[in-house]
Amino acid sequence: MKQVLGDRKTIAVLLAPALVTYSVVMLAPMLWSLGYTLFAGNPVRGFTWSGLDNLTKLFTDPKARQAIAFTIKYALTVTTGQVLVGYLLALLFVFFLKRASGVIRTLTFFPVVLPTVAVSLLFEKLFEIAPTSGPVNSLITALGGQQVNWFGAGSTAFAVIAIMDIWRSMGFYAVLLYAGLVDISEDVIESARLDGAGGWRLARHIVLPMSWPVLISALIFSINGTLKVFDSIYALTAGGPGNQTTR
Amino acid sequence: MSAPTRPPAGPAATAPGAPPPAATPEAQPPAAGRRRRPARHWRKWPLVLATAILLVIEIYPLIWLLLGSLKTQQEFMNRPTWALPQDWTNFDNYREAWDSGVARNLLNSVMAVFPSLAIIVVFGTAAGFALEVMVFKGRGALLLVFLAGIMIPSQMILLPLFSAYFKTHLTGTVWPLILTYSATGLPLTVFMMATYFRAVPRELFEAATIDGASALRSFRSVAFPMMTNAIFTVGLVQFFFLWNDLLFAMTFTSGAGHAELATVQVGLLNFQGRFGAVQYGPTMAAICVNVLITLVLYLFLNQRVMKGMAAGAVKG
Numbered sequence: 001m002k003q004v005l006g007d008r009k010t011i012a013v014l015l016a017p018a019l020v021t022y023s024v025v026m027l028a029p030m031l032w033s034l035g036y037t038l039f040a041g042n043p044v045r046g047f048t049w050s051g052l053d054n055l056t057k058l059f060t061d062p063k064a065r066q067a068i069a070f071t072i073k074y075a076l077t078v079t080t081g082q083v084l085v086g087y088l089l090a091l092l093f094v095f096f097l098k099r100a101s102g103v104i105r106t107l108t109f110f111p112v113v114l115p116t117v118a119v120s121l122l123f124e125k126l127f128e129i130a131p132t133s134g135p136v137n138s139l140i141t142a143l144g145g146q147q148v149n150w151f152g153a154g155s156t157a158f159a160v161i162a163i164m165d166i167w168r169s170m171g172f173y174a175v176l177l178y179a180g181l182v183d184i185s186e187d188v189i190e191s192a193r194l195d196g197a198g199g200w201r202l203a204r205h206i207v208l209p210m211s212w213p214v215l216i217s218a219l220i221f222s223i224n225g226t227l228k229v230f231d232s233i234y235a236l237t238a239g240g241p242g243n244q245t246t247r
Numbered sequence: 248m249s250a251p252t253r254p255p256a257g258p259a260a261t262a263p264g265a266p267p268p269a270a271t272p273e274a275q276p277p278a279a280g281r282r283r284r285p286a287r288h289w290r291k292w293p294l295v296l297a298t299a300i301l302l303v304i305e306i307y308p309l310i311w312l313l314l315g316s317l318k319t320q321q322e323f324m325n326r327p328t329w330a331l332p333q334d335w336t337n338f339d340n341y342r343e344a345w346d347s348g349v350a351r352n353l354l355n356s357v358m359a360v361f362p363s364l365a366i367i368v369v370f371g372t373a374a375g376f377a378l379e380v381m382v383f384k385g386r387g388a389l390l391l392v393f394l395a396g397i398m399i400p401s402q403m404i405l406l407p408l409f410s411a412y413f414k415t416h417l418t419g420t421v422w423p424l425i426l427t428y429s430a431t432g433l434p435l436t437v438f439m440m441a442t443y444f445r446a447v448p449r450e451l452f453e454a455a456t457i458d459g460a461s462a463l464r465s466f467r468s469v470a471f472p473m474m475t476n477a478i479f480t481v482g483l484v485q486f487f488f489l490w491n492d493l494l495f496a497m498t499f500t501s502g503a504g505h506a507e508l509a510t511v512q513v514g515l516l517n518f519q520g521r522f523g524a525v526q527y528g529p530t531m532a533a534i535c536v537n538v539l540i541t542l543v544l545y546l547f548l549n550q551r552v553m554k555g556m557a558a559g560a561v562k563g
Contacts, residue, residue, distance in 0.1 A: 002321035005452065006382040010462040014381070015297045018433050019389075021366070026396050029407035036406070047488045089301070096294045104298065108305050113545050113552060114490040118537045121530065122312055131324065135311055167304070176557050224413030224485045228400045231493035232427055 086173025180214025375440025
């Protein structure tokens with residue numbers, strides 16, 4: 001038994017293709033990239049050792065600092081939004097819609113699988129002001145407000161990016177958190193209710209602590225995704241206006 | 248991470264005829280009698296409204312997109328944005344979008360994504376099997392090495408890969424995409440497959456071994472067929488990641504001289520430029536075509552997609 005399932009040749013045959021592909025195309029370039037940080041130059045002119053100069057430059061270059069600050073702001077905002085809205089949705093599914101939530105879960109999950117570029121172009125049109133106003137500005141007019149040039153200023157462009165990325169992924173986090181909430185035993189909630197725990201206290205002292213682990217993992221997944229963001233912002237604003245949304 | 252969606256263990260527990268558990272969290276005093284029902288009804292309203300608003304927010308942009316793809320430029324300019332298209336059979340926008348290279352882009356995407364998927368699935372399953380079922384020293388560490396790949400940002404490997412492909416004269420072919428996609432899909436796939444194999448009783452492979460199967464044979468004839476479902480789920484999740492990829496596709500196919508390699512996403516992004524921002528109809532039709540492919544897949548396989556995506560959540 002040990003001999004057959006521990007056969008070195010078989011292990012190599014099964015493992016090598018994946019390991020080689022992965023090492024050559026991901027691990028090596030990553031180390032290569034790390035190595036580049038200590039050199040100056042480019043592939044054509046060749047490289048010279050520059051020590052920590054690049055890092056100093058990174059932290060003193062105002063553009064880089066702005067991009068880093070933007071990434072952090074984006075990650076914090078969107079992660080909070082994704083997980084919070086997802087959690088509210090999951091609560092809605094579990095405690096209000098219950099059995100009937102299947103269809104709504106399916107519908108809210110759908111934007112997750114949509115291509116980012118398509119969603120970005122769609123949102124560009126949704127928030128448009130000129131030459132013709134999109135649904136959002138039309139709605140603002142209908143409600144008696146002033147139309148907003150969403151992509152004209154950094155702060156409003158950021159708002160659109162945040163709204164778009166939360167719209168895109170709230171269904172995903174709802175489903176993720178739903179799986180955790182459903183696991184909370186009905187008995188626990190019932191007995192807390194019998195003990196007189198009302199809505200807020202029930203949520204605060206029973207539901208929240210019991211769904212804490214899955215909430216934390218959702219936060220980690222979300223941070224992991226938002227810190228690496230590229231395509232949604234590139235396709236929506238390409239870093240503009242100016243470079244106010246450059247990550 | 249192995250968190251499939253389960254049906255809620257909710258009202259099913261109550262005996263038939265018994266009042267259903269209160270939908271609002273507040274405990275209902277049993278003596279409330281007749282007043283109880285309208286009061287509860289009243290409380291439900293905000294939540295019903297919230298659900299309705301939620302659905303509008305999720306669905307309306309997509310409906311607007313679909314309607315927009317049927318409108319003419321005049322309608323966009325002169326009629327309110329929520330107006331219905333005047334001619335429901337006006338498919339000119341689609342024709343225009345199709346003629347401008349959407350078909351070529353679709354073909355490119357298929358050529359890049361499906362070979363990668365095949366490689367990912369076969370290599371990933373084999374590695375998952377080796378790391379979970381086979382016995383050797385250091386397999387835990389190796390699994391961690393693969394797992395680390397999930398955390399590597401694509402931007403970090405982009406530049407070295409670009410110069411490597413350039414030096415090996417692969418630039419200008421579909422190979423850079425296939426290689427990169429295969430490699431980036433592997434960490435998550437290996438990890439997920441290893442998790443699936445962990446749930447399989449070891450006795451199964453031991454029995455196969457006793458029956459005289461070599462490890463390779465057990466993999467081919469026992470493990471692989473048994474994992475069909477899992478493989479399909481993993482493949483589906485990877486399909487969406489690869490199909491929707493923009494960063495790699497943009498870097499490896501949009502350079503000067505090989506625009507004919509552009510994938511669907513790159514094509515869509517360029518589409519905007521080709522027509523200028525003012526040609527609404529064709530742009531919307533192109534977005535629609537792009538959305539439709541994922542929509543159809545999702546319509547048929549939504550439960551599986553949701554489960555798989557939740558299991559692969561680490562990808563972020």
